[in-house]
């Protein structure tokens with residue numbers, strides 16, 4: 101579902117005399133259905149940059165990057181939007197909170213956007229919020245005032261509301277307590293069992309060992325650092 105061949109990335113710093121940074125070269129990686137792959141490598145090796153290229157936030161300089169058959173190097177914005185609506189999910193580390201939107205709507209939104217009827221979407225959102233131990237009295241409130249951990253759990257509930265065939269996870273268990281960490285690991289295992297292709301950054305080594313089938317060390321794709 102994710103096919104990456106010989107991908108490279110440069111950043112041009114226009115505010116610093118046009119300096120060009122070569123941050124990635126020769127990146128090659130494949131993630132199939134029902135597989136979970138962990139990106140590893142030291143800080144600054146390019147894990148987040150690779151995830152952002154896969155999600156379509158950064159454009160690669162050269163090489164090939166296919167997500168569910170869509171070529172992300174040449175894709176049009178409307179194709180990327182459709183891919184993100186139906187096929188490619190991204191659980192970022194932090195919730196981007198829209199003021200005044202209740203938590204249950206935040207979680208239901210990916211389903212509503214796909215045309216799932218409101219009642220059904222909110223039922224699914226309620227199930228996830230319960231599983232992630234968000235007290236029901238908070239569901240009708242905006243997550244802006246929630247604790248850091250509560251916001252993270254709302255973010256995870258939102259990320260798993262629709263069963264995306266391809267998922268990117270950025271430290272999904274960071275700073276969760278043991279009970280909620282277990283819930284999240286089970287959600288990931290269920291998504292895998294349902295055939296999702298998952299790529300993630302997991303500093304939680306025990307979590308990585310439990311759910312990931314393989315590791316890819318991004319340091320091998322870092323110019324000047326490659327082993």
Ligand SMILES: Nc1ncnc2c1ncn2[C@@H]1O[C@H](COP(=O)(O)OP(=O)(O)OP(=O)(O)O)[C@@H](O)[C@H]1O
Nearest residue numbers: 111121123141142143144145146147148149150318
């Ligand atoms: N928008 C940007 N503009 C310029 N350079 C960038 C940009 N984003 C990332 N970089 C550079 O690309 C390299 C890889 O950064 P990246 O954030 O992908 O590393 P990482 O492996 O995710 O690190 P960490 O584990 O610390 O989060 C770094 O040298 C960083 O400075």
